[in-house]
Amino acid sequence: MAVMRQSRPGRISGGRSSAWLPALVALLSLLMLPWGRTDRSLLEFDGKLLVLSQAPGLGVLLLAGLAVLVVASLLHLPLVQRGYALVGLGSAGFLAGVGWLVTTGVPFGVGALLALSALLVLIGVGLSESGIIQNDPFVTSSILISSLFVLLFIVYPLFTVLRESIWIKGVFTLSKVQSVLGSPLFISIENPYTPQSEQFRVALTTLALGLVGAVLAARGGLRAGRVFAGLGAGLVLGWIVGAGIYGGGALPTSLYLALIVAPITTGLGLVFALLEQRSRAGWVRRSLAIVSLLPLITPPFVFAFALIYWLGRSGIITGDLLGLKSNFLFGINGVAIAQIFAFTPVAFLILRGSVQGLNPAFEEASATLRAQPWPTFQRITWPLLRPGLAAAFLLTIIESLADFGNPMLLGGDRNFLATEVFLALTGRYDPNEAAVYGTVLLGLVLVVFALQRLWLGNTSFVTVTGKPGGGNFSPLPLWLERTLQTVLALWGLAVVLLYFSIFYGSFVQIWGINNSFTFKHYQDLTNLGLPVLLKTAQLAFISAIIATLVGFLIAYLVSRQQFFGRGLLEVGSMLSFATPGTVMGVAYILAFNTGPWLLTGTGIIIVLALVFRNMPAAIRGVISGLSQIDKSLEEASTLLRAPSSTTLRRVLLPLLIPQLLAGMVFSFVRGMTAISQIIFLISPGNALATVLLLRWIEQGDLGRGAAMATVMIFGLLAVILLLFAVSRCFGRGTSLDAAV
Amino acid sequence: MQPGVLSPQNNPAAVSVKLEGVVKKFGKVTAVERVDLELPAGKLVTLLGPSGCGKTTILRMVAGLERPTEGRILFGGEDVTRLPAYLRDITMMFQSYALFPHMNVYQNIAYGLQVTRRPKAEIKERVVQVVQQVGLSGLEDRPVAALSGGQQQRVALARSLVMQPRVLLFDEPLSNLDAKLRKRVREEIRDLQLELGITSLYVTHDQEEAMAISDLVVLMNKGIIEQQGDPRTLYTRPISRFAADFIGRANFFEGRYHGGYVEVAGYRQPYRQEGISGQVTVMVRPEALRIQPSGEGLEATVHQVSFLGSTTEFSLDTPVGRLEGVVAGDAPELPGRGERVKVQFAPQGMFLLPA
Incomplete structure (x- = not known):
């Protein structure tokens, strides 16, 4: 999009403007493509839908303005003044168009989409040429x-969730919030059919843990603030544990579940990370390499499935072995076991970073100061690991709260927040109730993120030096290593058995009842599942490409360009990563079901959902790749008269191919295995593999x-193996950590 | 290095560059404070100063990579303050060379011509010519990573020159080379610049490099221009202690100046300088110290003598402090450590500053 300046000696601040292209696109799409539409299909075409017949006043205004801009862009005029004109006319047109759509509520058509985007580009060109923003037109x-x-x-879908929970049928009311929070589905403590009083027990647990918290806090020094903080934390935990055990309802159940899963998962993750770094046995390292692959290749709730x-x-x-007809699995137990299997590799990948960040010199120094191994661990290693542990712990809590598939399959008669969001919408047809649940879940997750910020601050919890610490770690004491290896072996055995059961189960008639070999299931799959699998792969592939490219662009903008609102763009684009999938799903349903942005029922909304869900991973991958590329390469390209679009394409893109490839594969894999958000958005003809599996x-x-x-x-x-092979060809390693 | 088609003896495309009241702030930090500066067309001007003095910021503002907070930048009378970098018709040599690692020598040099959509034949012709000019013939197909530091430097230079820029910028281009190579490359750069008559702005913190290469040296300190002039003026007539100290080495001490004499601790040194009198700070270059065993002169004791090959350095303890001196070659006649001597100052190596 270069400004096409004639090389006339003397004047270089005037000339033609690249704005003619977007202006022409806007003009043509207004003239020839539908402005609005009447149903869900974006491909609808009818003369009545053109802007001149739908909104003649608006149409004439837009067309006239655009015609002026096309002509003005092709003339040799001073850049700055014309830039102001572009900004003024462009924004007026954009606001008028969006205003019309919002006030009339007519769903946008292809023409409106193209014209409005082109108007934005026009504004961008104007902002650059006027010098209001010192970036080139492409960047702006x-x-x-x-x-x-x-x-x-x-942002808009999340806002819609908040709005729908307190804004019902055009009226502000808290009644829905009250009725949901008061319902036994949300919290129920007292069970009238049991003789004992649950409320009493919960109160007792709360008080007991509160006291324990206060005492523990007081041990570190008798200061009022500390003691009260300990008391508060103890009371909260006590209530969660008490209500989780004796009571029911989505809130206590989800929190209690997270409290069980997080410590176990983090502990296992630490065990694996320590083993990987310090084990003397080769098989440990090899099997841990496979463990790190698991979260990528395992569809969600597959462990839950195998556990059945x-x-x-x-x-x-x-x-068969115990002769029970037990419901042991269905409820918190089962979900917890499934989540522990599913999330341990994730915790391992996080902790691996902070364990590898340890510098053996610290421990060696401590040893030369005559500290025994145990005090060394206690006073040197442990404090250095604590931030990593906290990060893994909090992330597991978030994952557990947001998990949808496992509670859906194994939840039994318990309610969970993430599934209630879905059940409220699709079972009880109450979008406002779903919105309230969504808001609560989103609030909890944000609280956990805030805690993480509070504890860990802005400092990175891994001592990243760019080079692994030299020296050798002292091996673990033999008894400890044996114990840890046993843990790993048991965990690995269980995973192998679970995987095997899936594999085996697909070849027998009915597992446990008729174990005769059959291809029946694969025949069924070919008939019923194959089209869906292919459709899923297609949507995931499209979304992976878009997510990677858009992620690349956003990563470039936020890490290489200076502009007002850069931080907001970064936070905004990462927000979808933090939001639980079910919340995002209900948000999309609420935001795009009617009105100007009607998109539900199409494959497009699935692609969009996947794009914006998986983009943050691509963004982070590219940002870390960019941080290794000297900024002067881009400046050199700019001064050799390449506009940023050319620099991006000819300098950065070739240098970032490994990161982009990895980002694309991870996006594809996550797209194939997504469930929580997608389950809201499927429509006839757009069924997805994970939903069908469920x-x-x-x-x-x-x-x-x-x-x-x-x-x-x-x-x-x-x-995944293909990716590894290809990135080996490029001679540069691909980091799996980006996938977490 | 033979003159080619890109060498109009007196480059008609060369423009003057003018900065008017340019200020640059990064947040609350002021990097450049109200700078007025003019680069005459076809001349090489050096911005010299310690790190953090704002010289690179000025360079980047001329390039269009930063925008001034206040003030204007003019190319040949035309205001380009708001013109984006890629339209300014300038090129830059980077400290890190900034060669594109995924392209070979030819592709690196041709890049600018390709992105401006020149005809293929013209690109080929111009690249071949500039490759010859900088002495890289035969290396066109090499990946840039396989080149030595000096060769990479030439690729960067060729990549800049092939664009026939109106202004050529240098951002400490020699700091990654070893001392010997640095001297050779800087001579080559100066030869080419003189030959092509390109207006050039050169940033460095090395005063010797600045003096060797420049038509005009602009000395900067803490975001302002301390002094500007041709290298000789800056060396012989520094306007401040900072300027004297930064350009070359200098001894400073207190003295009194009146009636054609500088009086230092009882010794009266004949000297003439307009527009100053009374209590002064005396600046003396090391090469202006003249030692003699007895007679007229400032009382001094030899502290140390070190033979460095092409020069011999010595230091003296005097009533006004320790003075550093230097003489050419080996100097066996110099008195040894601890001997008492008299020292005089050669007037051409002296300058008086207000106390």
């Missing part, structure tokens, strides 16, 4: 366009589900 336009998309597809084979009502252990398992078609899961696991594994 990209900033405007990406801000618009982040606003429309991340082992611990379900007619499971191998519960039914439905089959729920219906009891376990064999068919196992076949689907097997195909997905091997497919994803193949994609």
Whole structure:
């Protein structure tokens, strides 16, 4: 989008403007493409939908303004003055167009989409040429366009959730909030059918843990602030534990579950991380390399699914070995076990970073100061690990709260926040109730993030020096290493058995009842599941490409350009990463179901959802890649008269291919395995593999589900291995940590 | 290095560059404080100063990579303050060379011509010519990572020159080279610049480099211009202690000046300078110290004598403090450590500053 300056000697601050192109695009799309539409299809075309027949006044105004701009852009005029004109006319047109859509509520058409985007580009060109913003037209336009998309597809839906929870049928009311928070689905403590008083027990637990907290805090020094903080934390934890054990309802259940899962998962993650760094056994390292792959190739709730084979009502252990017909698995127990299996590799990947950041010199120094191994660990290693542990702990809490698939399958008669969001909308048809649940869940997650900020501050918890610390770590004491290895071996054995059961289950008639070999499930899969799998792969692939490119652009903007609102753009684009999937799902339904932005029921909204969900990973990957590229390369390119778009394409893109490739593969994998947000957005013709898998398992078609899961696991594994092979060709390693 | 087509003896495209009241603030920090500066067309001007003095910021503002908070920048009378970098018709040599690592020598040099959509034949012709000019013939297909530091430097220079810029900027381009190579490359740069007559702005913190290469040296300190002039003026007539100290080495001490004499601790040194009298700070260059065993002169004791090959350095303890001196070559006649001597000052190596 270079400003096409004639090389006339003397004057260089005048000439033609690249604005003619977007102005022409806007002009043509207004003239020839539908401005609004009447149904969900974006491809609808009818003369009545053109802007001149739908909104003649607006149309004439826009067309006249654009015609002026096209002519003005092609003339040799002073850049600065014309820039102001572009900004003025462009923003007037953009606001008029958006205003019309919002006030009339007519769903936008392809023409409106193109014209409004082109107007934004026009404004961007104007801002640059007038010198209001010192970036070139491409950068300024990209900033405007990406801000618009982040606003429309991340901020606006979240805002809609908040609005729908307190704004019902056009009236502000807290009645829905009250009724939801007061319902037994949300919190129920007292069970009238039991003789004992649950409320009393919960109160007792709360008080007991409160006291414990206060005492623990007081041990470190008798200061009022400390003691009260300890008391408060103890009371909160006590209530959660008490209500989780004796009571019920979504809030206590979800919190209690998170409190069980987080410490165990973090502990296992630490065990794995320490083993990887210090174990003497080769098999440990090799198996941990596989562990780090697991979260990528495992569809969600596959562990839950496999657990049904082992611990379900007619499971191998519960039914065949112990002869029970137990509901042990369905409830908090089962969900907790499934989550521990699913999240341990994630905690491991986080802790690996902070364990590898340890410098052996610290421990060696401590040893030379005559400290025994245990005091060394206690006073040197542990404090250095604490921030990493906190990060892993808090992240696991968030993952557990946001998890949708495992509670859906194994939740039994317990309620969970993430599933209630879904059930309120699709079971009880109450969007406002879903919005309230969504708001509560989002609030909790944000509180946890705030805690993380509070504890860890802005400082990175890994001592990143760019080079691994030299020297050798003293090996673990033998007894400790044996213990840790046993833990790893048991965990690994369990995972292998779980995977195997999926694989095996896909080849037998009915697991546990009729164990004869069959291809039936794969035949069923070919008929019923294959089209869906292909459709899923197609949508995931499209979204991965878009997410990578948009992520690349946003990463470039926020890390390499200076502009007002840069921080907001970064936070906005990362927001979708923090938001639990079900909240985002209900947000999309509420925001895009009617009105000017109608998109539900199309494949487009699924792609958009996946794009904005997976983009943060791509953004982070590219940012870390960019931080290794000297900024003067771009400046050199700029001074050699390349506009930023050319610099981006010819200098940065080739240098960032490994990061972009990795980002794309991770986006694709996450797209294939997404469930929580997507389950809200599927429509006839746009069913997705994970949703179908969930439905089959729920219906009891376990064999068919196992076949689907097997195909997905091997497919994803193949994609990941392909990525490794390709990035080896580029001679640069690919970091898996970016996927977490 | 043979003159080619890009060498109009008196470059008609060369423009003057003018900064008018330019201020640059980064947040609350003022990097450049109200600078007025003119680069005459076709001349090489050096911005010299310690790190953090604002010289690089000025360079980047001329390039268009930073925008001034206040003030104007003019190319040949035309205001380019708001013109984006890629339209300014200037090129820059970077400290890190900034060669594109994924392209070979030819691709690096041709890059600017390609992105401005020149015809293929013209690109080829111009690249071949500039490659010859900087002495890189035969290396066109090498990846840049396979070149030595000096060769990379030439690629960067060729990449800049091939664009026939109106202004050429240098951001400490020699700081990554070793001392010997640095001297050779800077001579080559100066030869080319004189030959092509390109207006150039050169940033460095090395005063020797600045003096060797420049038509005009602009000495900067803490965001303002301390002094500007040709290298000789700056060396012989520094306007401040900072200027005297930064350009070359200097001894400073207190003295009184009146009636054609500078009086230092009882010794009266004949000297003439307009527009100053009374209590002064005396600046004496090391090479202006004249030692003799006895007679007229400032009382001194030899502290140390070090033979460095092409020069011999010595230091003296005097009533006004320790003075550093230097003489050319080996100087066996110099008195040894601890001997008492008299020292006089050569007037051409002296300058008086207000006390």
